[in-house]
Amino acid sequence: MNPSRFKGIYExxxxxxxxxxxxxxxxxxxxxxxxxxxxxxxxxxxxxxKRSKLAASILNGISQIxxxxxxxxxxxxxxxxTTCSHVSDIVARQGFVFALDFAPRVVRExxxxxxxxxxxxxxxxxxxxxxxxxxxxxxxxxxxxxxxxKNQAEIFLKNCRLFLKKGGFAxxxxxxxxIDVTKKPSVVFKEVRAKLExxxxxxxxxxxxPYQLDHMVFLCKKR
Amino acid sequence: xxxxxxILGSFVFDDQFRLVEKGAEKDLxxxxxxxxxxSEEALFEVLLAFKEHRFFDEFxxxxxxxxxxxxxxxxxxxxxxxxxxxxxxDIDKINSTLIKDLREWYEIxxxxxxxxxSNNERFAELIVSKSKHELLKEIGxxxxxxxxxxxxxxxVDAIKNLAKRLNEMLVFKKEQEEYLGTLMKKxxxxxxxxxxxxxxxxxxxxxxxxxxxxxxxxSTIQLLGAExxxxxxxxxxxxxxxxxxxxxxxxxSRIGKDQHGRAARALADKISLASKIDYFKGEFIGDKLxxxxxxxFI
Numbered sequence: 001m002n003p004s005r006f007k008g009i010y011e012x013x014x015x016x017x018x019x020x021x022x023x024x025x026x027x028x029x030x031x032x033x034x035x036x037x038x039x040x041x042x043x044x045x046x047x048x049x050k051r052s053k054l055a056a057s058i059l060n061g062i063s064q065i066x067x068x069x070x071x072x073x074x075x076x077x078x079x080x081x082t083t084c085s086h087v088s089d090i091v092a093r094q095g096f097v098f099a100l101d102f103a104p105r106v107v108r109e110x111x112x113x114x115x116x117x118x119x120x121x122x123x124x125x126x127x128x129x130x131x132x133x134x135x136x137x138x139x140x141x142x143x144x145x146x147x148x149x150k151n152q153a154e155i156f157l158k159n160c161r162l163f164l165k166k167g168g169f170a171x172x173x174x175x176x177x178x179i180d181v182t183k184k185p186s187v188v189f190k191e192v193r194a195k196l197e198x199x200x201x202x203x204x205x206x207x208x209x210p211y212q213l214d215h216m217v218f219l220c221k222k223r
Numbered sequence: 224x225x226x227x228x229x230i231l232g233s234f235v236f237d238d239q240f241r242l243v244e245k246g247a248e249k250d251l252x253x254x255x256x257x258x259x260x261x262s263e264e265a266l267f268e269v270l271l272a273f274k275e276h277r278f279f280d281e282f283x284x285x286x287x288x289x290x291x292x293x294x295x296x297x298x299x300x301x302x303x304x305x306x307x308x309x310x311x312x313d314i315d316k317i318n319s320t321l322i323k324d325l326r327e328w329y330e331i332x333x334x335x336x337x338x339x340x341s342n343n344e345r346f347a348e349l350i351v352s353k354s355k356h357e358l359l360k361e362i363g364x365x366x367x368x369x370x371x372x373x374x375x376x377x378x379v380d381a382i383k384n385l386a387k388r389l390n391e392m393l394v395f396k397k398e399q400e401e402y403l404g405t406l407m408k409k410x411x412x413x414x415x416x417x418x419x420x421x422x423x424x425x426x427x428x429x430x431x432x433x434x435x436x437x438x439x440x441x442s443t444i445q446l447l448g449a450e451x452x453x454x455x456x457x458x459x460x461x462x463x464x465x466x467x468x469x470x471x472x473x474x475x476s477r478i479g480k481d482q483h484g485r486a487a488r489a490l491a492d493k494i495s496l497a498s499k500i501d502y503f504k505g506e507f508i509g510d511k512l513x514x515x516x517x518x519x520f521i
Contacts, residue, residue, distance in 0.1 A: 072274050096279045098286075104297035111290055119279065121286035124293045134266060135229040136286055138273030162267065165274075182457050 001039045006058065007069055008090035010044060012037075020047040020055050022089035026116045031085040045089065049211045052083040053146055053173040056211035057219075063204045066169030066219060067142055070094045074140040074163055076127040076155070077101060077147035080109040081120075087144065088120045095119060098137045102126050128155050130162050139163055143170040148178040153195045160200065164222050170200065176214040185214040196220055226251055226258035227269050230285040231278060236261070240268035300410040301433040307403045308424035314396045321389045322347070328382050333371040335364045344393055347386045355379075413497035416509025417490065417516075418472065425468050426494070437495075437502045444498075445469060445491035478520050489516045 001021065004011045010021040021037065021044035028043070030036065035046040049056040058065065067073070071091050078084040078099035088097050099114070100123045101107050110122040125133040127147055143164050145156050156172045164170055174192050176185035189205075196202060200220035208215050225236040228248060235243040235251050235258065244251070252258055261269050273282075322343045329350060330337045336358045340346045349358065359366050374382075403424055407415045411433065414423045429447045430436035436444070446453050448467025456463045466487040469475065474490065475483055493512040500508065 094276075096282065098282070104294050107290060108294050111287060111294065114283065114287055118283050121283045122290045123286055124290050124297070134270070136282075136289070137270070138275075138278065138282070139267070139270035140274065162263070163270065165271070181454060 001037065001044060004058070006065055006067070008067075008092070009047075009058065018059060020049070020058060021045060022047055022086045023092070025089050025092055025119065029116060031113060032080070032082050045086070047086050048082075049208075052086065053208055053212060053215065053217060054083050054144070054171065055086070056208040057206045057217045059211070060206045060208055062206050062217070062219060064169075064219060065171065066203070066221075067091070068095075071141040072096045072138060073098070073142045073144060074137065074159065075099045076143070076145040076159060078106075078110055078122075079146075080106045081113040083144075083146070084110070084120065085113060085117070088117050091119060093119065095141075097121070098123060098140070100125055100127055100133065127159060130159050134162065137163065139165055141165055141168050143168070145171070146173040148175050150179055152178065153192050157195070157199050160220075160222055166222060168222050169203070170220045170222065171217065172196070172220070173208075173215060173217045175212075176216070185216075189216045192216075193218070199223075224255055224258050225261045225265060225269065226255075227261055227266075229273070230289065231273070231281050234269075234272075236269055236272070240265070240272065242272045299433075300406070301427055304403065304406055304410060304424055305428045305432075307399060307406065308421070308428050311396060311399050311403065311421075311424075314392060314399065318389065318392050318396065321385065321392065325382070325385050325389055328385065331372055332374050332379060332382060333358065333369070335359065335369050335371065336362060339364075344390075347389045347393070351383050351386045351390070411498070411501035412507050413500045413505075413509035413512070414494065416507075416513055417494050417497045418469075422468055422471055429468065433498065433502050436498045439495070441488070441491040441495040444495050445487050474517065474520065482520060486516070486520050489519060 001010050001012050004020070008022060012019045012021065024036065024043040024045045032051065034048060037044045037046065047055045049059050054065065067087065067090055069091055072095060073087060073091065075084050075087065075097055078101050081099065084097060084099050091097065097120045099110055099120050101110065102125065104124060107122055107124045114120045114122045123133055123136055128151070140163050143160050145152070145159070147155060149155065152172070152174065156170070160170050174189065176188040179188050179192070193202065193205070196218060200222055202218055202220050204219045206217050208217055224238065226248070227234050227236060232245050233248040233251055234245050235255055237243050325347060326337055333355050337346065339362045340349070355371070356366065359369065400420065404420045407420055407423060411423065417423070418426065426444065426447055427433055427436055430439060446464055446467050449464040452464035455461050465484040466475070469487050469490055472490060475486055478486055493516055497509055497512060
């Protein structure tokens with residue numbers, strides 16, 4: 001197990017593949033049936049790139065992810081907490097994650113997860129209405145968004161405007177089909193890029209094939 | 224000076240957005256004159272004050288409590304409708320598989336009788352209640368020239384056991400459908416009048432919730448269930464579909480093919496209305512709506 005370029009993230013090369021890991025904040029407990037590996041007195045959780053777009057972008061060579069160990073993070077679209085749990089591992093006891101999703105069924109799973117992980121707070125709310133949860137969070141160092149909605153770019157910019165600190169990083173996973181199923185993905189991504197560039201600086205972007213098809217991630221920075 | 228209330232309490236900020244004090248809202252207003260609530264730009268600055276490690280535990284605990292309560296209260300009637308119709312669809316799939324098993328298995332023993340009866344429910348009942356000899360006599364088959372094997376009592380009992388369980392499953396399905404009917408009469412009487420129990424429940428399931436169904440235009444409701452054909456039409460220009468789930472509607476089967484499209488559209492319009500009335504708990508006019516559509520076509 002070797003540390004990767006990113007703090008809090010570790011890697012192991014198995015044959016021709018690279019596997020990513022984070023240090024388990026709650027040793028002994030799995031979040032989604034991931035593999036647990038013990039080494040050097042620490043327990044590592046295997047990070048599946050097929051289920052986590054952040055892991056997929058790292059494996060596809062993204063230059064930065066922008067997450068620091070002390071970061072307070074707003075996570076929009078946490079679902080049942082798969083990727084969220086790894087972000088929680090990375091910021092560990094120094095940082096914090098506000099985990100938001102709209103569907104009660106998945107937030108229920110998230111609530112169970114947050115019982116164990118005290119650096120995560122579950123919020124059942126609509127990311128498109130940020131004023132409805134502005135009394136439940138603080139300003140944040142980082143925004144992560146993975147929401148399959150037609151207006152996902154607008155939702156992202158709204159939340160960054162209201163909550164992201166100046167100079168803070170923001171990561172958005174864009175699903176072309178959610179925005180417009182009839183357009184070619186490359187066209188959709190171009191349009192999203194143009195929308196994002198009006199307010200944010202795009203630091204890097206990646207196609208995350210083969211882990212997800214017709215998906216692109218953008219790492220942005222607030223001016 | 225600003226006053227800001229969040230889940231951690233009430234706080235006073237000065238004009239440079241520095242945190243001055245925390246306290247009870249009334250007390251703070253008494254102590255400081257002219258406290259304003261922050262504007263959107265001011266809110267951005269105010270929230271910075273809460274990005275501190277000392278607040279993490281409280282943000283965690285308070286949000287967890289609020290969220291748990293919200294999840295508890297999110298269980299509304301349509302969630303039960305969706306669970307029930309999902310279950311009914313699953314029971315149906317299971318029964319299809321079981322009936323296939325039963326037919327194949329029984330036909331080793333008495334193929335002539337199995338082929339004589341197409342109704343699965345009666346088939347499963349009869350082979351349990353009557354003997355092979357009785358059944359063959361009833362269909363007038365010559366017992367000496369049948370292709371069915373002679374099986375031991377144990378072997379026949381094993382087949383009958385499956386038949387008994389299948390009967391129970393068929394009854395179970397009916398019971399769930401009855402329960403679904405009662406549920407829907409309570410939650411969405413207008414929809415059920417327009418579509419009947421199964422189609423109505425499948426529409427709510429497809430939409431994800433009753434609320435989502437009310438937010439859909441009638442054209443979407445018309446095509447719920449025809450997504451494959453719809454996207455094919457949108458992407459390749461193939462002809463547009465006329466209906467999805469509505470294909471099963473009794474009105475559609477009663478009228479000529481040339482009217483199907485118009486009827487599906489008319490039904491969808493009324494269903495859209497009905498769903499809104501049901502969601503906002505208005506009065507029952509489902510029967511009037513249904514009559515309006517039926518009068519147009521029948």
